[in-house]
Amino acid sequence: MEEKEARRIMETYADMILRISYSYFRQTYDAEDICQNVLLKYLSSHQRFDSQEHEKAWIIRTTINACKDLRKSAFFTRTIGLDAMPERAVPSEPVSVLSDEIKKLPANYRISIHLFYYEGYTIKEIAQILEKKETVVANYLSRGRKRLKESLTKSDKNFLTKAGEAI
Structure with a gap:
């Protein structure tokens, strides 16, 4: 049963978690680490949800918190990025x-726009997810x-300028 639940969560939320965490770090390997941590936290918490929307909101909030925690960690603040490593593509983003x-x-604008336009959440x-006032989120979007x-x-x-020069 646990394996079935793990597969369902992976198939349902992995891409969303990767996109959100990638928007924070802009590095695939950090996004993958966050995705793994969030999925493990979900599976080990044995939390019950009222609805699919509640579950999705929990996943998003946990992802954002994990991103903030990693950004604050000593590892993140005292290490240098592996710019020499070839970057793998983020999953299926046009x-x-x-x-x-x-x-x-900026991160607050990116996350708000992603949640509003790509995930379909209201302001x-x-x-509620970002733990901000509605007016703040409306300002981020605006x-x-x-x-x-x-x-x-x-x-x-x-x-248009470059196209005109080419002609």
Whole structure:
């Protein structure tokens, strides 16, 4: 039974955990470590959930907390990244100008936008998950969208300028 539950959790949440943790660290190996830790914590906690949404919110909150804990840890603050290592791809995230621009946003904007647009959470739900006020989350979304609009408009102008020079 436990193996069946482990498979279900892996298939259901592993990609989401990897994407959220990748948005914090921008390194696949750290995201994989966080994913493993969150899945092990879930399996060892034997926690019961009221619904699928409650379970998903617990997974997201645990992932965010694990990312924050790792960022604060002595290991993370006193080591140097393995930039020489080739980076493995993050699972099935479409490559686009938009996703590239989202990755450039500050962490609070990135996480809020990811949860709102990719995971389908409301501002109220995101506020609960991030343990922030709804107005703060609304500001994150608003400011994140504004920055995305500015950067996408800028990149469109750069593209048109380069295209004009090529002709």
